[in-house]
């Protein structure tokens with residue numbers, strides 16, 4: 300496995316003037332109701348800046364819902380949810396956050412560069428910004444390693460390349476926070492490794508914060524920090540090392556299973572207590 304920087308490898312970036320910047324995300328008692336169900340229940344956690352935080356948990360545990368709440372597209376959110384020092388969904392956050400959903404959002408009948416030109420024009424409209432837009436588009440195409448395919452139609456790209464076009468769209472304007480919903484799902488191991496290398500260079504070179512969801516536990520080992528979720532709750536908010544040590548486990552997957560059993564035991568003890 301590749302060696303990635305650890306939690307302690309460099310201090311988190313400060314805000315202007317030396318004051319520590321507020322965390323990328325801070326949640327307290329965060330609850331989300333979807334239809335008849337409470338999908339997230341009283342979550343509390345902090346996502347530090349300049350790090351890659353993995354949001355891990357089984358399918359249906361609420362990862363996408365939490366990401367939607369963070370980017371401000373989820374209804375019926377209660378409790379505290381601050382993003383880059385503002386309440387989630389604040390209009391000032393729109394250009395500071397990049398969001399990639401599970402479905403790649405690219406136009407198949409446009410080339411890679413045309414797709415990016417289109418989204419760049421929405422983000423930064425007007426003739427005066429055209430030079431800046433061109434530079435930005437060239438930069439993000441290089442960031443995701445698609446320069447050689449810049450003039451290829453998106454519809455003719457492989458699945459992994461299309462995912463990288465979506466990621467490039469999210470990188471336009473150099474957002475401080477990137478929220479990536481299962482960006483590696485369905486990719487082969489080589490592409491998955493390449494994408495994780497890219498995530499690490501985005502965090503290291505730009506000081507950007509990445510929140511990356513996955514239900515593949517081996518990807519947890521590639522993150523600086525982890526939020527482990529199960530059934531709408533956060534089971535753990537820690538570094539991979541600390542989680543393994545605390546649970547006496549060899550892998551994060553084993554640590555997760557340990558925490559699930561622990562949570563079940565606690566719930567059973569509570570039920571026993573109340574039915575006495």
Ligand SMILES: Nc1ncnc2c1ncn2[C@@H]1O[C@H](COP(=O)(O)OP(=O)(O)OP(=O)(O)O)[C@@H](O)[C@H]1O
Pocket residue numbers: 333334335336338356357358359360361362363364365514
């Ligand atoms: N519109 C809805 N009404 C009611 N429940 C919903 C609705 N949308 C999603 N849910 C439920 O909310 C829960 C969380 O869904 P979410 O998509 O956030 O999970 P996830 O962890 O991202 O799953 P996956 O990894 O499969 O994408 C699921 O149990 C799902 O069934």
